[in-house]
Amino acid sequence: MMVTKEEILDIALLAKLSVEEDKLDELTKEMMNIIQFADTINAFDGEVQEFDNINSLSNVFREDEVLPSYPREEILKNVGGGENGYFPVKKRM
Amino acid sequence: MKEYELVSGLETHVELSTKTKIFCSCTTQFGSEPNTHCCPICIGLPGTMPKLNRQAVRYAIKAGLATHCTINPIAKMDRKNYVYPDLPKAYQISQYDKPLCSNGYIELKNGRKIRILRIHIEEDAGKLVHERGDTFVDYNRGGVPLIEIVTEPDIRSIDEAIEYVEKLQLIMKYIGVSDVKMQEGSLRCDVNISVREKGSESFGTRTEIKNMNSFAFMQKAMEYEFERQVDLIENGEQVIQETRRFNTDTGETAPMRGKEDAHDYRYFREPDLVTIETSKEEIEEIRASLPELPEQKRQRYIETFGLSEVDADILIKYRKVAEFFDEAAKAVGNPKTVSNFIISQVFRTLPTDAEKEAFDVRITPQSLIELIGLLESKKINMNVAKSTLDKMLQTGKTPDQLIDKNDMGGVDANTLTAICQKVIETQSGAVQDYKNGKEAAFKALIGGVMKETRGKADPMQATEILKSLIG
Numbered sequence: 001m002m003v004t005k006e007e008i009l010d011i012a013l014l015a016k017l018s019v020e021e022d023k024l025d026e027l028t029k030e031m032m033n034i035i036q037f038a039d040t041i042n043a044f045d046g047e048v049q050e051f052d053n054i055n056s057l058s059n060v061f062r063e064d065e066v067l068p069s070y071p072r073e074e075i076l077k078n079v080g081g082g083e084n085g086y087f088p089v090k091k092r093m
Numbered sequence: 094m095k096e097y098e099l100v101s102g103l104e105t106h107v108e109l110s111t112k113t114k115i116f117c118s119c120t121t122q123f124g125s126e127p128n129t130h131c132c133p134i135c136i137g138l139p140g141t142m143p144k145l146n147r148q149a150v151r152y153a154i155k156a157g158l159a160t161h162c163t164i165n166p167i168a169k170m171d172r173k174n175y176v177y178p179d180l181p182k183a184y185q186i187s188q189y190d191k192p193l194c195s196n197g198y199i200e201l202k203n204g205r206k207i208r209i210l211r212i213h214i215e216e217d218a219g220k221l222v223h224e225r226g227d228t229f230v231d232y233n234r235g236g237v238p239l240i241e242i243v244t245e246p247d248i249r250s251i252d253e254a255i256e257y258v259e260k261l262q263l264i265m266k267y268i269g270v271s272d273v274k275m276q277e278g279s280l281r282c283d284v285n286i287s288v289r290e291k292g293s294e295s296f297g298t299r300t301e302i303k304n305m306n307s308f309a310f311m312q313k314a315m316e317y318e319f320e321r322q323v324d325l326i327e328n329g330e331q332v333i334q335e336t337r338r339f340n341t342d343t344g345e346t347a348p349m350r351g352k353e354d355a356h357d358y359r360y361f362r363e364p365d366l367v368t369i370e371t372s373k374e375e376i377e378e379i380r381a382s383l384p385e386l387p388e389q390k391r392q393r394y395i396e397t398f399g400l401s402e403v404d405a406d407i408l409i410k411y412r413k414v415a416e417f418f419d420e421a422a423k424a425v426g427n428p429k430t431v432s433n434f435i436i437s438q439v440f441r442t443l444p445t446d447a448e449k450e451a452f453d454v455r456i457t458p459q460s461l462i463e464l465i466g467l468l469e470s471k472k473i474n475m476n477v478a479k480s481t482l483d484k485m486l487q488t489g490k491t492p493d494q495l496i497d498k499n500d501m502g503g504v505d506a507n508t509l510t511a512i513c514q515k516v517i518e519t520q521s522g523a524v525q526d527y528k529n530g531k532e533a534a535f536k537a538l539i540g541g542v543m544k545e546t547r548g549k550a551d552p553m554q555a556t557e558i559l560k561s562l563i564g
Contacts (some may be wrong), residue, residue, distance in 0.1 A: 059370055
């Protein structure tokens with residue numbers, strides 16, 4: 001499978017990374033290597049069992065019972081105590 | 094101008110009325126101080142582990158069964174990645190290729206089935222508050238369980254879209270999995286719209302209008318978007334596939350996201366949650382817990398009780414009204430009398446939709462049964478029944494307390510015959526006129542009987558007796 005420079009730019013955009021023009025060729029090549037490894041796996045011919053349930057564990061549930069939430073001061077600690085009980089958000093573009 | 098047809102599919106988010114959030118034990122209560130229903134799990138702190146609420150899964154299965162879906166024996170949770178401040182983890186835990194329910198439908202009045210592609214569970218996002226150019230987040234809603242109900246593009250008119258949502262809303266209310274209040278955001282619709290020339294089989298390019306939270310806005314947004322797309326095509330331009338927002342002030346839709354934010358959610362399996370397996374026994378157990386659904390009720394009212402479609406639709410629209418009706422209807426001779434009393438008289442005291450929904454009335458099914466019993470045994474006539482019902486609605490008293498036993502209002506056949514005889518004797522002129530073909534004269538005789546009985550005789554019965562006496 002081929003990877004184009006445009007795809008690299010698109011992925012960079014989604015990951016919120018900026019890519020220097022002179023790094024683009026190198027990154028495209030690296031990404032192609034990674035994707036081609038998947039091609040190797042895809043080339044495997046034979047019975048493949050679907051592993052939906054890799055650890056053969058299912059139905060781990062919690063009952064619908066309310067427990068106390070955290071005090072708001074604790075919740076807002078990482079944003080300097082918040083503003084009027086809210087998380088303030090930095091302006092986005 | 095060519096004729097165009099609307100093609101639409103809906104994605105409806107319904108907040109489940111579980112007590113706790115989908116992945117933590119914080120309460121789902123609405124309308125509290127911001128960020129007071131939060132814990133490290135629902136604000137997405139690193140290292141926390143989600144734990145799935147069993148009730149959310151059961152509610153989703155219930156919703157699936159009530160909309161004719163297949164319940165998938167194996168389902169899993171996936172991460173849907175996007176960066177937005179209302180989502181603290183930068184991904185939403187949702188379901189991608191193995192949802193809980195698939196392939197259902199809701200049937201419209203015109204007989205068309207709107208196919209439901211899937212119903213999956215996911216977590217709600219937080220709420221953004223914009224103030225003076227700044228943005229603030231409240232994560233109380235973050236992590237509240239949602240089901241998303243996705244239809245095929247089967248809807249062909251705005252009326253069909255609205256009927257579908259109304260039907261869906263009613264079903265969810267009946268099965269008790271959500272309070273589906275559009276104004277509180279517990280039911281929200283994303284509307285996909287495209288247009289095509291009438292008769293065409295292919296689909297046009299669609300746009301998506303996000304977060305419709307009222308039927309009125311939904312109607313206006315769809316009208317606007319339909320016209321906009323038709324205009325574009327007529328002018329030789331192209332519809333661009335994009336997400337649009339409806340501006341409630343201008344009544345217009347406008348693009349919401351730029352191209353650079355094009356959807357790429359990079360779904361992958363949520364590694365912190367295990368597979369959900371649902372056994373046949375569990376499915377049958379949940380199926381058995383379903384109440385009679387609105388469509389079944391409607392059918393029964395029309396076929397068994399002989400109600401008109403219009404009356405049946407009105408009664409099933411409000412769950413509590415339907416329950417009241419059922420309770421009373423099973424104990425009277427003619428259930429139609431119950432529906433007439435409810436629709437014409439009781440509803441007069443409950444003018445708004447919300448009041449009918451709450452159905453907070455001072456009569457009970459038993460008191461109405463009692464009243465109709467008196468009417469059906471001809472102890473009272475319709476006039477007395479109606480005025481008694483008004484009094485019952487005002488005072489909360491029973492017919493027994495309101496109607497004087499010694500002056501039942503009702504007049505038994507023997508007494509009535511005697512009174513008719515008396516009226517014939519005293520109004521011989523009118524009798525003669527009637528015999529000579531003056532129909533109007535008969536009214537005077539009925540009037541005489543009503544006067545004698547102080548309005549309590551049954552006019553139909555009096556007519557019969559008078560006619561047989563006059564011969």
